[in-house]
Amino acid sequence: MRDRILKAATHLFAKQGFDGTSLSEIASAVEIKKPSLLYHFRSKAELRVAVLASMLDHFKAVLPELLAAAASQEQLASVLRALVGFFRADRDRARLLLREALDRPEELRGLVHEHVTPWVRMVEERIRQGQADGSIHAHADPAAYCVHAIQLVVGGLASADSLGVLLDDDPEAAEARLTEELLRMLHRGLYRPGAEGERPPGGE
Amino acid sequence: MRDRILKAATHLFAKQGFDGTSLSEIASAVEIKKPSLLYHFRSKAELRVAVLASMLDHFKAVLPELLAAAASQEQLASVLRALVGFFRADRDRARLLLREALDRPEELRGLVHEHVTPWVRMVEERIRQGQADGSIHAHADPAAYCVHAIQLVVGGLASADSLGVLLDDDPEAAEARLTEELLRMLHRGLYRPGAEGERPPGGE
DNA sequence: CCTACCGATCGGTAGG
DNA sequence: CCTACCGATCGGTAGG
Incomplete structure (x- = not known):
């Protein structure tokens, strides 16, 4: 029960x-x-905390996959795919997270610092490596880039219902297009063209 | 009063x-x-509608500026700057909009369709022109790109308090870095390097 | 797991 | 613009 x-x-x-x-x-x-x-x-407050904790448990379950993707020589796109997959598996997760960001920013800040920072640091490191070997744009701000990537994945899925109308397409097709364009944008925003291992996710 | x-x-x-x-x-x-x-x-409901309407009035006041930027030969970056400016002028606007997206998606859909679609269509047209003359990546999805750009501006400002910790910087510096990286990403995600008039916003 | 009940607060009204 | 008040609903408790 x-x-x-x-x-x-x-x-x-x-x-x-x-x-x-x-x-x-x-x-x-x-x-x-x-x-x-x-x-x-x-209490209602305790239920709220439990709901958040249960989502965090699910997140921790996919963390190894995420970290492996970030640490390996695979593309950062695979990290993003894992992230998108997590939130697409249950849309309530994105909405819940966004609500917490609005309702209790200080509290979420703590959770982010504790649970998100570690793997973001790894992704940042990968980005800096890419900048060192010239495959990634030198002027990219690794940490800020990660923030926007997370924002795009979480916020995009949570507000797709409203903003999706701009695509003038049926909901399923709209979501597919949005996800593909999201991965394309994030790829293009990072990798320099012509550099090694820079195949865009959607195939270009 | x-x-x-x-x-x-x-x-x-x-x-x-x-x-x-x-x-x-x-x-x-x-x-x-x-x-x-x-x-x-x-009633409380009437107050809610009035609050939304007043924000929409402010938005309409900057619309001409936005449309002029989109229609002229200026860079799309200027449209984005106008958009960022509107939401940075009053952070409540971003938060309010995000809350509406979560609480009343059907209703916001109507507002978006009515007030946002027209100028997004213009921006889309500018993107297609860029694709035709080769300055913009051929595989970009113009409408989906616009959705993500809006999402990034609105959502980013609304949730900066929580996600900002990842930057490990003081709030002001964090916001400046986030805005700059946002403009850089959106530019890089669209324009092909070396093409005419593709100076990135931050200077690169 | 339930019925019965608590004080507090909610949105809203009457009447001035 | 106020005081006084309404029924409904809220989170939570007692007691079984």
């Missing part, structure tokens, strides 16, 4: 926000009453 | 969300009582 509650809460918090979701609403989604829910989670 | 209420509501909605802000809170911010507030705006 605990897992069912977590899942329902994750979905509702992502969709309506923490303040826009009542405990009764979550309880009724898993077919129990509010006091029963409060037996599993002592 | 109406304007004072609007300003306070804009700030609080941006900071805490619509559901996370009470009418009493807004009223006390402008030193009146809740019933007095409800004389100026008949």
Whole structure:
């Protein structure tokens, strides 16, 4: 039951926000009453923390894959693919993260510093190597680039519903085009043309 | 008084969300009582619509500048600068827009279609011209590129507080670096090197 | 896991 | 612009 509650809460918090979701609403989604829910989670605040922690656990599960991609001689595109894959597997994740960024920036800052910084540092290092061997633009700001890449993946998936209309295409096709263009942009923004191992992800 | 209420509501909605802000809170911010507030705006929903409309009015005021930049032979970078300028002038705008994207995607879709589509179409046209004369990468998806550019500007400013820690710099310096790298990335993601008029915004 | 209930606060109204 | 007040709903507790 605990897992069912977590899942329902994750979905509702992502969709309506923490303040826009009542405990009764979550309880009724898993077919129990509010006091029963409060037996599993002592307070709404505790439930919120648990929802975040469960998403973080899922993230940690794909971390090894991410780090391996960043450390190996593979393209950075594979790191991005892993990241996109994580958020596309469950759209609630992107929405939830964005809401936290808006509602509790200080708190998210701590989580980012603790869980995201390590692998971003590795990616930064890869970028600097690329700059040293001339395959990556010398004026790129590695850390700032990573911030924008994350922003693009997380924010793009969370707000695709609204901004997608600009593509004038059916939702599925729009998402496919957006993802492809995202990978292309991020590749072009980093790699110098003609340099070694710079095949763009979409094939160009 | 109406304007004072609007300003306070804009700030609080941006900071805490619509559901996370009470009418009493807004009223006390402008030193009146809740019933007095409800004389100026008949309901909380009406206040929300008015807040959005006032932001849209400000946006319309810079639209001519934006369209002129898009239509002229100037670089697309100037359009981006105008866009970044609009959101940097008041950070609440980015936060508010992102919240609407999360809370009421269908409604924002309508606003985007009505107010954003026209000038995006112009930018798209400029991109296609660039592709025709070879200055812009042939495989770029003009519409998808615009979506990501908007996403980057709006989302980046709204979530800079959380993601900024990755830069390990003081807030001001971090924001400056982020903006510069954003313009560099968007430029590199579009223009082919060596082509006419492709000076990058930051100077490279 | 439930029913019954708590005080607090919500958006909104009456009436001046 | 205010005081006084409304019903509804909120998060949470008691007690079984």
